Amino acid sequence: DIRMTQSPSTLSASVGDRVTITCRASQSIINRLAWYQQKPGKAPRLLIYKVTTLQSGVPSRFSGSGSGTEFTLTISSLQPDDFATYYCQQYNSDSPLTFGPGTKVEIK
Amino acid sequence: QVQLQESGPGLVKPSETLSLICTVSGGSISSYYWSWIRQPPGKALEWIGYIFYTGSTNYNPSLKRRVTISVDTSKSQFSLKLTSVTAADTAVYYCARGGVILEWLSHFDYWGQGSLVTVSS
Numbered sequence: 730d731i732r733m734t735q736s737p738s739t740l741s742a743s744v745g746d747r748v749t750i751t752c753r754a755s756q757s758i759i760n761r762l763a764w765y766q767q768k769p770g771k772a773p774r775l776l777i778y779k780v781t782t783l784q785s786g787v788p789s790r791f792s793g794s795g796s797g798t799e800f801t802l803t804i805s806s807l808q809p810d811d812f813a814t815y816y817c818q819q820y821n822s823d824s825p826l827t828f829g830p831g832t833k834v835e836i837k
Numbered sequence: 838q839v840q841l842q843e844s845g846p847g848l849v850k851p852s853e854t855l856s857l858i859c860t861v862s863g864g865s866i867s868s869y870y871w872s873w874i875r876q877p878p879g880k881a882l883e884w885i886g887y888i889f890y891t892g893s894t895n896y897n898p899s900l901k902r903r904v905t906i907s908v909d910t911s912k913s914q915f916s917l918k919l920t921s922v923t924a925a926d927t928a929v930y931y932c933a934r935g936g937v938i939l940e941w942l943s944h945f946d947y948w949g950q951g952s953l954v955t956v957s958s
Contacts (some may be wrong), residue, residue: 761942765882770929771951772948772949772951773882774948777947778936778944778946784946792934818882820942822942823887823941823942824898824899825884825886826872826884826887826897826942828881828882828883828884829881831881832912
């Protein structure tokens with residue numbers, strides 16, 4: 730299995746802050762990484778795939794970077810709608826496809 | 838706009854079989870891989886397995902002994918069966934579409950709303 734870790738597990742921030750979440754893979758996943766946003770009681774929403782490609786309709790304040798084993802999701806200016814839990818997912822191997830444990834972004 | 842909708846019992850007894858159906862609308866079930874993903878309360882997402890419209894499947898090794906995913910293209914549906922359930926299988930079960938046509942190694946671009954299944958006697 731490719732194990733995914735995320736840091737921090739919880740992040741307290743204010744509206745307007747620049748926020749960065751890190752995702753690490755236990756082995757190289759090249760550029761096969763996606764990020765999702767999930768709000769309570771809702772399904773995950775795809776934000777970014779292939780490390781940097783923004784899904785249609787996702788605001789440009791979201792961006793992704795990285796390669797190999799270390800990746801980041803950045804929100805350039807946190808908005809009230811952005812308070813949620815964020816998950817990374819690797820799809821370089823389907824034995825199995827795996828997600829990170831999540832990072833909760835909460836209001837400071 | 839592609840939409841996915843899970844359906845099935847919300848309560849299953851221990852040792853019995855969990856069965857869910859995902860109905861796909863607004864797009865063709867062909868040419869994409871379709872997955873089941875679950876999320877225990879307060880926990881992270883776990884991929885269960887996927888199926889291609891031809892019936893080809895791949896399962897998470899941790900669940901492989903107990904999982905069967907099948908597809909009915911005539912109804913634009915795919916289904917999940919999980920046998921010998923325990924309380925540890927209590928979760929919200931999501932169906933989702935692989936985001937890259939014909940590609941099994943993919944992110945998930947469309948998700949169902951989720952179906953909470955509780956395992957309890």
